[in-house]
Amino acid sequence: MTSPRLATPVVRLRSASFGYAERVVVTGVDLTVDAGEVIAVLGPNGSGKSTIVKGILGLAQLTSGTVELFGEAADELSDRTRLGYVPQRHTLSAAIKATVEEIVAIGRVPHHPVWAPWRQYRRSERRVIRDAIDVVGLGSQRTHDVATLSGGQQRRVLIARALASSPELFLLDEPTAGVDVGNQQVLADVLARLVASGATMIIVTHELAALRDIVTRAVVVRDGGITYDGPPAALSDSDHAHDHHHHDDDLAPPPSHLPRQIPTTGSAR
Amino acid sequence: MSDLLSLEFMRNALMAALLVGLAAPLVGVFLVQRGMSLIGDGLGHMALAGVGIGVATSTSPVFVALVVTLVAAVLIELLRHYARTSGDLALAVMFYGGIAAGVVLVAKAPSGSSVNLSGFLFGAITTVTRADLVTFATLTLAVVLATGLMRQRLFAVAQDEEYARAVGLPVTALNVLLAALTALIVVVSMRVVGLLLISALMILPNATGQQLGRSYRGSLLWAVLVGVLASVGGVITSFYADTPSGGTIVLILIAVFVVSATGAGLHRTLRRSRSTPVTGHPHGHVHWESCGHEQVLHGDHVDYLHDGHRHAAHGDHWHEHGEHDDGEHDDVESAPTPTGGQR
Secondary structure (H helix, E strand, O other): OOOOOOOOOOEEEEEEEEEEOOEEEEEEEEEEEOOOOEEEEEOOOOOOHHHHHHHHHOOOEEEEEEEEEOOEEHHHOOOHHHEEEEOOOOOOOOOOOOEHHHHHHHHHHHHOOOOOHHHHHOHHHHHHHHHHHHHOOOHHHOOOEHHHOOHHHHHHHHHHHHHHOOOOEEEEEOOOOOOOHHHHHHHHHHHHHHHHOOOEEEEEOOOHHHHOOOOOEEEEEEOOEEEEEEOHHHOOHHHHHOHHHOOOOOOOOOOOOOOOOOOOOOOOO | OHHHHOOHHHHHHHHHHHHHHHHHHHHHHHHHHOOOOOHHHHHHHHHHHHHHHHHHOOOOHHHHHHHHHHHHHHHHHHHHHHOOOOHHHHHHHHHHHHHHHHHHHHHOOOOOOOOOHHHHHHOOHHHOOHHHHHHHHHHHHHHHHHHHHHHHHHHHHHHOHHHHHHOOOOHHHHHHHHHHHHHHHHHHHHHHHOOOOHHHHHHHHHHHHHHHOOOHHHHHHHHHHHHHHHHHHHHHHHHHHOOOHHHHHHHHHHHHHHHHHHHHHHHHHHHHHHOOOOOOOOOOOOOOOOOOOOEEEEOOEEEEEEOOEEEEEEOOEEEEEOOOOOOOOOOOOOOOOOOOOOO
């Protein structure tokens, strides 16, 4: 993380501000993410941590500053399947029956040209979907209706959907929220598995504790700005991870002997 | 049956019913998925305005209805996209305006044109002509082709619009396409079930499909089968029972739905009472290829050696395989024991 950067960063935000229709939620954020990093984005509800992820994805509007993905301007990124988005969902839409396989297959859809939808039936395509389902441990439920799965299992379906699109960067919005402790551990194991295979991740979360083993760097967002960027070890769970359960007082600044890395320019890190 | 097929207008009617029964559920499934089951009704109202304009200006009512409905459908979708907050009221204004304008225009039709308002509202399948049939067949073919090509994309957008946007699918364009397809179905179904019952043909077969299928694909196939059988069956029934075709088709659809829902409910109850769920001990770890636990190939799955016993994945729980089991999948189930230290 402190070694000199050789490759192009996966994400680079330069004094980026994001918002939705007239309302700016995040102001002047600088953030650089290198390949292989696993970043936990922490902070109280409404601080703007999800908005940063949505801004990177182009789902929140960039009002000033720049966003670069894989070295090119984000809005010029032609292949958006390089981003594996796992949205915050407590349950999947269940208006219509759909099997685990059918939902995960959505991750492959952008890979098929419009005029050749039959390519989805290729053996290699089926294989990618099957593998993604196996990685999240739902192999024996591939033909089950997703509505019959538990909340934690549905999260794993969403992770598999992102994985199936073969992304280089995973962006996960509260993957463990609303899931009991046992299933949080299962989800953490699934993420650890992706990290072991070399994935770069940005995880918006309240529960740093469950993800301690995989997170290489923590970013704390407060009132639409980054107030801490450094090793997760410097943060105690009670301070930050479960912040939202307590009163909303200001974060204590990190101890001065620990690196307080708030890049003021894009190349500070 | 042969007496029925010997009549030219009945042959046309049956063919039209077959086409509509096939295409309507294919489009309807996406509307159900997006929670917009009633949008077809609104577009039906708009189509009546088109019929009215067509009659008043002595142009083909079906053609004008097609244009008006297409424009309205695309407008609605753009409205939904750009003005989320006021969309609901705007739809109400459009739809009531549409049906009111249609009724007034048809009533004021130039003398000499014999327009049957109730034919458009409730269906007049026996008035389908050869020329109509060619138009319907062309439109139906276009709808079937478009849904066939775009099925995966439309499914992705209807399932999770935000995700679809994030992976770069043209969400707004796909929604506009779905709106246009819905408009086509509305116009094609106008003669068969009537403008007031159009939604039924798009939605009800899918309601039944949801009871009978186990997957998205399976449910949709059932829906198409039900749509075709009910619309063709409805036309035949209406011929012999001397009832209006549209109402007959919809009543058949509802009867099929009630039977299938009851049957599916009974089936679920029976299955639940036969099998009781089984689980191994609480387990906070997903086994996979290289998690460190020794793997044992076991029939169609892989077991993991774990604290001296074997685990087999079965959904969100792990089956405990005893040391001397004979390879059956869920033969040996230990009582849940609070074992820790899985990592």
